[in-house]
Amino acid sequence: MSKHPQALLAAGALFLLAGCGTEDAVAPESQAPVTQQSELLAACQDTEELAEVVEHSCTHAEYGPFESVTAAPYGGPSFVDVSVEHTAYNITLPAITYQQWTLGYAGSVIFTPEESTEYAFLTSGYRAIRVVNAATGEEAGLECRYHVPQEVCGSLRTAVTADLEGGVDYRVDFAAITPQPATFLLVIEETAHDHAEE
Numbered sequence: 001m002s003k004h005p006q007a008l009l010a011a012g013a014l015f016l017l018a019g020c021g022t023e024d025a026v027a028p029e030s031q032a033p034v035t036q037q038s039e040l041l042a043a044c045q046d047t048e049e050l051a052e053v054v055e056h057s058c059t060h061a062e063y064g065p066f067e068s069v070t071a072a073p074y075g076g077p078s079f080v081d082v083s084v085e086h087t088a089y090n091i092t093l094p095a096i097t098y099q100q101w102t103l104g105y106a107g108s109v110i111f112t113p114e115e116s117t118e119y120a121f122l123t124s125g126y127r128a129i130r131v132v133n134a135a136t137g138e139e140a141g142l143e144c145r146y147h148v149p150q151e152v153c154g155s156l157r158t159a160v161t162a163d164l165e166g167g168v169d170y171r172v173d174f175a176a177i178t179p180q181p182a183t184f185l186l187v188i189e190e191t192a193h194d195h196a197e198e
Contacts, residue, residue, distance in 0.1 A: 043145060089185070119190055
């Protein structure tokens with residue numbers, strides 16, 4: 001029996017959320033971690049609209065406003081709010097360790113959308129992501145993923161979209177397996193938003 005059952009439990013949760021990698025070794029930030037849901041997640045078809053969302057989000061990713069937050073440990077309650085519109089969040093995920101080894105990073109934040117519509121979660125690196133209704137524990141269905149072309153935005157790497165209800169608190173779980181860094185940038189934008197006004 002292990003002296004550190006919480007560490008083993010957390011490591012198991014991390015590997016279930018983030019997956020174990022692939023056979024081919026690839027640079028840490030160039031490949032998305034595999035999750036059961038993201039493995040089945042289709043590539044977005046309306047890439048023209050998403051490219052516009054990314055271009056707008058890129059402005060925030062490069063020029064701010066910025067807010068630094070540390071995500072709540074994975075599996076526990078989260079009160080770390082990332083709901084301020086047009087804000088780039090520098091998120092630090094707590095480490096999951098076993099004895100002297102860091103196995104990865106996982107944590108949760110809260111997002112409460114103002115409107116019922118589709119949102120894009122844009123990140124500077126590939127992270128496993130899961131969006132869950134904080135009150136019911138029901139997982140919000142992720143719709144598609146979009147790999148951001150370097151020529152569209154050099155600061156953001158990927159976007160995942162989901163239809164969310166306005167006024168509902170959602171727990172957004174992120175995970176990364178080492179050697180991916182614990183810190184990344186997150187911008188959340190409405191996909192149907194008129195970006196020409198801002």
